[in-house]
Amino acid sequence: MKAVCVLKGDVGVQGTATFTQEVDGGPVTVDVHLTGLTPGKHGFHVHAFGDTTNGCVSAGPHFNPTGVDHGAPEDPVRHVGDLGNVEANAQGVVQRVFTDKIISLTGPNSIVGRAMVVHELEDDLGRGGHEFSKTTGNAGGRLACGVIGLAQLIIIIDSMTSMFNTDASLPYNHDLFESLIVKKKNKDGRGRDLLLPYYNHSEVPTPPNTHSGNLDRN
Numbered sequence: 085m086k087a088v089c090v091l092k093g094d095v096g097v098q099g100t101a102t103f104t105q106e107v108d109g110g111p112v113t114v115d116v117h118l119t120g121l122t123p124g125k126h127g128f129h130v131h132a133f134g135d136t137t138n139g140c141v142s143a144g145p146h147f148n149p150t151g152v153d154h155g156a157p158e159d160p161v162r163h164v165g166d167l168g169n170v171e172a173n174a175q176g177v178v179q180r181v182f183t184d185k186i187i188s189l190t191g192p193n194s195i196v197g198r199a200m201v202v203h204e205l206e207d208d209l210g211r212g213g214h215e216f217s218k219t220t221g222n223a224g225g226r227l228a229c230g231v232i233g234l235a236q237l238i239i240i241i242d243s244m245t246s247m248f249n250t251d252a253s254l255p256y257n258h259d260l261f262e263s264l265i266v267k268k269k270n271k272d273g274r275g276r277d278l279l280l281p282y283y284n285h286s287e288v289p290t291p292p293n294t295h296s297g298n299l300d301r302n
Contacts, residue, residue: 085189086235089200093228094139096120099178101200103232108190111183114167118202118228121172127207127223130165130187130232131199140226143199145219149192153218156209157184164193166221169207189234201229 087103099118105111116128131143146154147165155162164186170178187195205224208214214222 086237087189087196087232088235089230089232091118091200091202091228091230093120093202093226095227097202097228099202099228101230101232102235103187103189103195105189109188111185112187112189113181113183116170116178116180118170118172118178119176121176121178121202121227123172123174123176125169125171125206126178126227127201127203127205127221128167128170129163129201129203129207129221129223130167130195131201131229132165134197134199134231136199136229136231140199140201140229143201143226143229147195147198154210154221156211157186159210162186162210165195165198166207166209168209170202195232196234197232199229199231201226203227 085105089101089103090099091101092098097118097120099116099120101117102115104113104115130147131140131145132147133142133144135142135144146163148154148163150164152161152163155166157166157168159166167184167187170180172178187193189196203223203225204227205222207221207223208217209221210217212222216222
C-alpha cells in the first residue's frame, strides 16, 4: 500500500511525504521532500487528527494511541507518530528516505487520515530535560502540515488472468483493491488503464471470463 501527504505552511515551507508498506505489519518506507526550511534539524511527526481547518494547530497532539511518553524513533517507548527529525541543507531543502517499524498504513497504528507536521525546531527526542521534552520533544511551532491519504497503486500486468490468479486461502485486502489501478501491458511495454471491478469484502477475486471477447489483447 502507498499513502501520500502534501505539506504546506504559511512561511513558505512546503513539500511531500510518501509512505510505502509492502506487506501488512511490515516496515513503512518514508520518502520526504521539503523546501523553504531554515538549515538544520526539524521535528517531523504524525499528529492525531487529519484536520487542518485551523492550520496545523487543529491537527492536535502527536499520534499516541497507547498514551506513552515521547521518544526517538528507535526507542522501545515512543509515540506512534514519533518520526524524529529531518535535516535541511544550506538551501533549506530536505531529501530523506528512511524506514519505520511502528507506523502502519493499516490497523491500529495506521497513519492514514492523520496529519504530518514539520516543526520549527529540532526534536530533542525526549532527552532534553525541558518541560515539553516528554510530550513534544520541545520541537517548537508547526511550520507546515498536511493530511495523509491513500495513494493510487499502479500495477502493469501481462494478462488479467495472472492478476487474479490468487490463492483462495489468502484474505481479501479491501484497502489494497480500493486504491489499485491496473494497467495491461501493451506491445510496446507501456500500460493502458483497465477498470478493476468492485468485489464484496468477503469475496476473493476470481479470474474474469477470458473467452468473452471483452479484454483488449493488444
